[in-house]
Amino acid sequence: MIVPRLIERKRDGGRLEPAEIRELVLEYAEGRVPDYQMAAFLMAVFFRGFDRTEMSALMEAMLASGKRLDLSRLPMPRVDKHSTGGVGDKTSLILAPLIASLGVAVPMMSGRGLGHTGGTLDKLESIPGFSAALTLTQAEQQIARIGCAMLSQTDEIVPADRRMYALRDATATVEVIPLIAASIMSKKISEDLTGLVLDIKRGSGSFLPKLEDEIELAKAMIDLGASHGCPVVALLTAMDRPLGHACGNALEVAEAIEVLKGAGPGDLIEVTMALGAAMLVLAGAASSQEAARAMMVDAINSGRALIKLEEIIAAQGGDSGVVRDPGRLPRAAYAETFVAKREGVIQSVDPRAIGYGVIALGGGRRNMEDRIDPSVGFVITAKPGLRVAKDQSLVTIHARSKEDLTLGRSILEGAIVIGDSSVTPLPLLSHWVTARGVEPIG
Amino acid sequence: MIVPRLIERKRDGGRLEPAEIRELVLEYAEGRVPDYQMAAFLMAVFFRGFDRTEMSALMEAMLASGKRLDLSRLPMPRVDKHSTGGVGDKTSLILAPLIASLGVAVPMMSGRGLGHTGGTLDKLESIPGFSAALTLTQAEQQIARIGCAMLSQTDEIVPADRRMYALRDATATVEVIPLIAASIMSKKISEDLTGLVLDIKRGSGSFLPKLEDEIELAKAMIDLGASHGCPVVALLTAMDRPLGHACGNALEVAEAIEVLKGAGPGDLIEVTMALGAAMLVLAGAASSQEAARAMMVDAINSGRALIKLEEIIAAQGGDSGVVRDPGRLPRAAYAETFVAKREGVIQSVDPRAIGYGVIALGGGRRNMEDRIDPSVGFVITAKPGLRVAKDQSLVTIHARSKEDLTLGRSILEGAIVIGDSSVTPLPLLSHWVTARGVEPIG
Numbered sequence: 001m002i003v004p005r006l007i008e009r010k011r012d013g014g015r016l017e018p019a020e021i022r023e024l025v026l027e028y029a030e031g032r033v034p035d036y037q038m039a040a041f042l043m044a045v046f047f048r049g050f051d052r053t054e055m056s057a058l059m060e061a062m063l064a065s066g067k068r069l070d071l072s073r074l075p076m077p078r079v080d081k082h083s084t085g086g087v088g089d090k091t092s093l094i095l096a097p098l099i100a101s102l103g104v105a106v107p108m109m110s111g112r113g114l115g116h117t118g119g120t121l122d123k124l125e126s127i128p129g130f131s132a133a134l135t136l137t138q139a140e141q142q143i144a145r146i147g148c149a150m151l152s153q154t155d156e157i158v159p160a161d162r163r164m165y166a167l168r169d170a171t172a173t174v175e176v177i178p179l180i181a182a183s184i185m186s187k188k189i190s191e192d193l194t195g196l197v198l199d200i201k202r203g204s205g206s207f208l209p210k211l212e213d214e215i216e217l218a219k220a221m222i223d224l225g226a227s228h229g230c231p232v233v234a235l236l237t238a239m240d241r242p243l244g245h246a247c248g249n250a251l252e253v254a255e256a257i258e259v260l261k262g263a264g265p266g267d268l269i270e271v272t273m274a275l276g277a278a279m280l281v282l283a284g285a286a287s288s289q290e291a292a293r294a295m296m297v298d299a300i301n302s303g304r305a306l307i308k309l310e311e312i313i314a315a316q317g318g319d320s321g322v323v324r325d326p327g328r329l330p331r332a333a334y335a336e337t338f339v340a341k342r343e344g345v346i347q348s349v350d351p352r353a354i355g356y357g358v359i360a361l362g363g364g365r366r367n368m369e370d371r372i373d374p375s376v377g378f379v380i381t382a383k384p385g386l387r388v389a390k391d392q393s394l395v396t397i398h399a400r401s402k403e404d405l406t407l408g409r410s411i412l413e414g415a416i417v418i419g420d421s422s423v424t425p426l427p428l429l430s431h432w433v434t435a436r437g438v439e440p441i442g
Numbered sequence: 443m444i445v446p447r448l449i450e451r452k453r454d455g456g457r458l459e460p461a462e463i464r465e466l467v468l469e470y471a472e473g474r475v476p477d478y479q480m481a482a483f484l485m486a487v488f489f490r491g492f493d494r495t496e497m498s499a500l501m502e503a504m505l506a507s508g509k510r511l512d513l514s515r516l517p518m519p520r521v522d523k524h525s526t527g528g529v530g531d532k533t534s535l536i537l538a539p540l541i542a543s544l545g546v547a548v549p550m551m552s553g554r555g556l557g558h559t560g561g562t563l564d565k566l567e568s569i570p571g572f573s574a575a576l577t578l579t580q581a582e583q584q585i586a587r588i589g590c591a592m593l594s595q596t597d598e599i600v601p602a603d604r605r606m607y608a609l610r611d612a613t614a615t616v617e618v619i620p621l622i623a624a625s626i627m628s629k630k631i632s633e634d635l636t637g638l639v640l641d642i643k644r645g646s647g648s649f650l651p652k653l654e655d656e657i658e659l660a661k662a663m664i665d666l667g668a669s670h671g672c673p674v675v676a677l678l679t680a681m682d683r684p685l686g687h688a689c690g691n692a693l694e695v696a697e698a699i700e701v702l703k704g705a706g707p708g709d710l711i712e713v714t715m716a717l718g719a720a721m722l723v724l725a726g727a728a729s730s731q732e733a734a735r736a737m738m739v740d741a742i743n744s745g746r747a748l749i750k751l752e753e754i755i756a757a758q759g760g761d762s763g764v765v766r767d768p769g770r771l772p773r774a775a776y777a778e779t780f781v782a783k784r785e786g787v788i789q790s791v792d793p794r795a796i797g798y799g800v801i802a803l804g805g806g807r808r809n810m811e812d813r814i815d816p817s818v819g820f821v822i823t824a825k826p827g828l829r830v831a832k833d834q835s836l837v838t839i840h841a842r843s844k845e846d847l848t849l850g851r852s853i854l855e856g857a858i859v860i861g862d863s864s865v866t867p868l869p870l871l872s873h874w875v876t877a878r879g880v881e882p883i884g
Contacts, residue, residue: 002798002808004557007614011488035478040613043485046453115446171482172449356444366444 001027003037011044018057025061029160035167042164042173052223055178059224062186065160069107069136071192074144077283078105080191081275082184083199084217085117085207087351087358088242088380091199091272092120092150093256097308098276100148101299104283107143107191108150109157113364113372114169115207116355118252121152122364126250126330126374130318146311158186169365175207181220189228195282196225196232197275200433203240203426205351211236218433226435233278234433237271238426241349241384244268248363248377248398254326255379260306267383267428274429332375332398336405340388344418348384353415360411361404376400378408382416384425443469445479453486460499467503471602477609484606484615494665497620501666504628507602511549511578513634516586519725520547522633523717524626525641526659527559527649529793529800530684530822533641533714534562534592535698539750540718542590543741546725549585549633550592551599555806555814556611557649558797560694563594564806568692568772568816572760588753600628611807617649623662631670637724638667638674639717642875645682645868647793653678660875668877675720676875679713680868683791683826686710690805690819690840696768702748709825709870716871772817774840778847782830786860790826795857802853803846818842820850824858826867 001023006016016024024041027033050058071078081095092110100106110120110132124130132152134142142149153162161183168174188196198221200214201207208214218234225232237243244265246255258264259272277292286292299305310320322328358364362373375398382394394416397408432439443465448458458466466483469475492500513520523537534552542548552562552574566572574594576584584591595604603625610616610625630638640663642656643649650656660676667674679685686707688697700706701714719734728734741747752762764770800806804815817840824836836858839850874881 002801004612004614004808005798011485011614034612035476036481036609037613039478039481040485040615043449043453043482043489044614047485047489167478170446170476171479172446172453172486173482356447359444366446 007041021057022061025160029065039171050178059182059186062158062161066158067156068190069192077194079195079279079283081197086201086239087355088247090252090256098305101304101308104285106148115174116352123249127318177217185224197278198234201239205239236431240426249374250329251377330375334399337393338395340392343390346386347417347419350415357411385423449483463499464503467602471507481613492620501624501628504600504603508600509598510632511634519636521637521721521725523639528643528681529797530689532694532698540747543746543750548590557616558794565691569760619659627666639720640676643681647681678873682868691816692771693819774817776841779835780837782834785832788828789859789861792857799853827865
C-alpha cells in the first residue's frame, strides 16, 4: 500500500476496494499512516464521496480496529440514542438516566465537541471528578449493576474512529455522509445494542443543512445497523437555532438536571420526550409512544430518574452532589446579561455562530490538543419568532475575563438578529425515518 | 485565526485574504499549525484553486518565513534552471557544472523526490560524502570561489516551502498550479538570481499532463519572477517517457557524468543543450543560442565542465573520484536484464509506473520519514517508437534482493508496452514561453 497513490485515486474520482480501506484504516489506527495523509484522504472523500461498499468497509475496519462491549448476558434490552451533533443539545444527559431508570439498559458511548457542536463527553467532564474513561469490563459491570454507563472511546473501542473523529474536527472534514454514518454506527454496533434511536439535526446549525442529505444519512445508518442486526429509527429535529437555553459544558449539565427535576425549556423537553419514547418502544418496554411518555413523566415526577443520574455520576467517580446543588459545577468568573438593542421579532439565533462562540470563549477545542474551560458559554432565552422589547434580556454570557465578555457580546451581536418580519423556524420535530421509509410528522 | 474555519472556507469555494495566507503559512513554518491541518487545506486548494492574489501571497509568505542568498556583490550574472519534475531527468547535474565552467554563476537549490519524480538532492546524495546542507554564508562563499553551489533548503531558506513540499509529496497534493508556481519561485527568488530557465514537463509523466495547464504554470512563474525583477523563460519538454536511460539516484549521477564526458543518450543531451543555451543567453554570456551551444560543446570537449563537477563535489565534502570512476557510486547487489517478450514496436514507457517503480524498489520515499537506497533503479534503453526483436534487452534492473528483481520485472511488464502500431511520442522540445508569449518550436 502506497498511501499517496490511494489518496490520488480517491482525489481523481476512483474508488477503493474494501481490503484497501481496511488496510488504510487499521494502519492509521496503529499510527503507521500519519494524520496528515489521512487528513488529505478525508478531504478528497469530502469532494469525491464514498459509495455504500466503501462506507460499509470503513465501518467494518473501524470495528476490527478494537474490541466491543458484550452485553448479551443481560436480561434487559439495550438501547442508545445518538445525535448528529448540535448546539445546546443536552438530551443524552437527560435520556441516559431517564431510560435506565425504567429498566432498559443504556450503554452510552459519547464523543467530544466536533466543529461548532458540543460533545456529551466534554459536558460530563464538567462534573468534578467524573470520568468517562471506563474499560469495557468496567462498563459491562456498571451496566449490569445500575443499567447505564456513559463512556468515552478508550483505546479499546473502535480506536480508528477515535483518531479519525478528532482529526476530522480539526480539518473541516466533518460534513461527509458516509464518514458520519460509519463513524456513528461503528461506535453504536460496538455497544452491542438491541436498538438505536438517532436524532438527526436539520437546518443551518446541522452538519448537513439539506433535508435530502439528512434522510440519506438516516438511511445509510439504518442499513449499517441492519447488517449487524440492530434496528435503527431516526427522528429529524430542528437545529436552525440552539436547543434549550444553555450552550456551554457545565451550563448544559445544569439545564439537563433541571429537566430531570421536571422543569427546563419546553423545546428541550419536547425533543427529549420524543426520542425517549422511541427508545422505550424500540426496547419493547412500552407498547406505544403514549405509554412511553407516561412512564417517563412518572420517572421524573417520582425522582427515580434523578436518583439514577446520581448513581451514574457516583459510579463514575463524579461529585453526585451537583444533582441536588448545581452550584457545585464549575462557574465562570464573569457573568453578564446581553439585552436587545431594539424592539422587534427575533429573526434568527445562529447556532453555528453560537457554537463557535463557545469555542472562542474557551469552551471548545480549536485543534486536537486544546483543553476546554467547562464553565464558559451562553444561556440564551431568545428564540426565533419571539417578540422582544428594547433592553429585554436575551442571553447571559459566562466568561473567564472581562475581555471575553466583550468578545461574547460581539459574537451575540452577529448571532442574534432582531427585525420586524414574522419568522417561521423549522418545526422542532419534522420526520421519522425507519426501515419502512420516511414519515413526516404533523 | 481558527484554522478549521479557513480550511472550511477554501473547501466551500471561498478565497483567503493575503494576511490570512501569510499567518497560516508562517504559523505552519513555526510548527504551530500541524501538518494534518495543512494537508486538508492543500487538498481543498487542489479542488478549489488559488487565484493570482492568493498565489502571490503564498510566495511572499514563504519568502518571509526564511532568509535569502545575497549574491549582489558577485561580478558575474547568476542563473539557475528548474524543472517541474520528471523521471530520469538529471539535467541539473549536468548544467550546474557546465554553465558554471563558462563564467556564469549557478546558485542551484534543489529538492527531493516528489510523487513519482526524482529529486536532484536525492541524486547528489548518492555521491559518498556529498552534502547539500550548506548554510547561506557557505553557499555564498562557495559560489564566489567556484561559481556554483548545489544546496538543499536548510531551515534558513523558505522553511515554510520546505515543510509544505514534503507534505504535498506525501498527501497527493502536488499537482496544483499555484502551489507549484509559488513553491518553485519562492526558492528561486531566494537564490538572488539575475535570470531563470524553467523546464516544464509535458505528457503523462508530468504533474500537469494538459498543455494549457503547463502554459498557465509558465505564465504564473514568469509573473512571480517579474514581481521580483527576475526574468524567466520556460521550455516545454516531453515527459511522456523517461528522459535519458537511467532512473534511480546513483544510476542518474553516472549518466550525467557520461554526458559531461561527451557521451550519453541523445534525448538527454538535446534537452540539456537547449536549457543550457537559454541560461547562457539569459545571462548575457552568449549572444545567440548557436553561440551558446558552441561554448558548451567546448566546455565538455576541453574537460572544463567535468573539472567543475569535481570542484563542486569536493567543495561539498563528496568523493570527487566518482567523476573519473563512477564505479565508486553505490551499486545494488543485484542486476538483471529485462528483455522484450515479443517483437514489435515499443508503444509506451510509462514514466509514472517507472517513477513509482523506483520508489517501490527502495529508491524513493513513501512518506516524509522514509530513507532512500541510492543504488536501485532501472536503466531503460527502450524508447517509444523503437522497433525491437524478441528477447532484445530493454532494461537493466538494479535491486537490493532477488525478490526486488521480481518486483522490478512485474513493474516493467506493466510500464513497457510492445505492440504493432507505429507510435508518435511528444516532440522532445515543443514550446518556449516567455514574457512575450508562447512560441511553438519546429
